[in-house]
Amino acid sequence: MIDLHYVATGNNLKIAIMLEETGLEYRLVRYEMFRGDHLTPEFRRINPNCKLPAIVDRAPADGGDPFAVFESGAILTYLAEKSGRFIPEDPRGRSLCQQWLAWQIAGLGPMHGQAHHFIRYAPEGQHYAVARYRSEAERLLHVMEYRLAGADYLAGEYSIADMACFPWLGGLSLIGLTLDALPHLAAWHDRIAARPAVQAARQAIMDENRALYARAKAELTPEQWSAMFGDRMHRASRTL
Ligand SMILES: N[C@@H](CCC(=O)N[C@@H](CS)C(=O)NCC(=O)O)C(=O)O
Known part of the structure; x- marks a missing residue:
């Protein structure tokens, strides 16, 4: 049994997709981040970074105590290794999968995240930051388009790299971007969106709370603000 500590956002959808795809048994533990549910000493013992998602594996492979994993890329890798699925076995495919997963974690996620922050959350007037992050967010979509012009999936076969990238396409309109000029990326998106496990994952975690986090x-x-970006969030990561 795996506990998925989650909030209804794309980073969390990645993990719900993997859990649905593998059929691993899981239990949902829901948080509301505007309320600061994740800024508690209990949750910090699970994720020292106080962000969602995180999982607790209650039946780890070594038979030992429950094991907590944070960072969505590390969680996807952990679940791929636990289930033996959705990470290619051949060395080239495996490396490709890790390359695109690293690219999502280090590039697509942070850049789109900053675009969302400056366009949707920051006070008006952040022209340089908005232009910088929106154009970088758009450039990264073209990187995926280039790859997907030559392959159905990022690592060749459907893998955790696709699961990591897919949710970021869900909020493009909120940052003024579209897939209109990106036909291969749009087709990849539709292929993944049509998967029963993806639909089940969306249904499981993108509940009514989603509306809270998807406003333009x-x-x-x-x-x-304090719980998300301010004093309360900083304090939660400082105190022992
Ligand atoms: N790099 C982290 C990002 C996690 C992250 O930023 N999660 C957001 C929700 S999508 C969060 O917990 N935000 C709460 C906060 O910043 O206070 C991952 O991939 O897991």
Whole structure:
């Protein structure tokens, strides 16, 4: 049994997709991040970085104590190794999978994340930051388009690299981007969206809370801002 500590956002959808794809037994533990549910000493023992998702594997392969894993890329890799699925076995395919997974974690996620931050959350007037992150977010979509013009999936076969990248396409309109001029990326997106496991994962975690996190312009109360970007969030990562 695996506990998935989650909030209804794309980073968390990655893990729900993998759990549905593998059929591993899991239990959902839901958080509301505007309320600061993740800023507790209990959750910090699971993820020292106080971010979601995180998992706790209650039946790890070594038969030992429950094992916590944080960072969505590390969680996907852990689950791929545990299940023996969705990571290619041949060395080239495996390396390709790791390359695209690293690219998502180090590039696509942070750049799109900053675009969302400056366009949707920051006070008006952040022109340089908005232009910088939106153009970089768009450039990264073209990188995927280039790869997918020559392959159905990022690592050749469907893998955790696709699961990691797929959710980032769900909020493009919120940052003023579309797939209109990216036919291979759009076709890849539709192929993945049609998978029963992906639909089940969306249904499982993109619940009514999703609406909270998918507004074009988020107006946060001072308390919500503090829990997300301000004092409360910083304090939670400083104290022992
Ligand atoms: N690099 C992390 C990113 C995790 C992350 O930023 N999660 C967001 C939700 S998508 C979060 O927990 N935000 C709460 C906060 O920043 O206070 C991963 O891939 O797991």
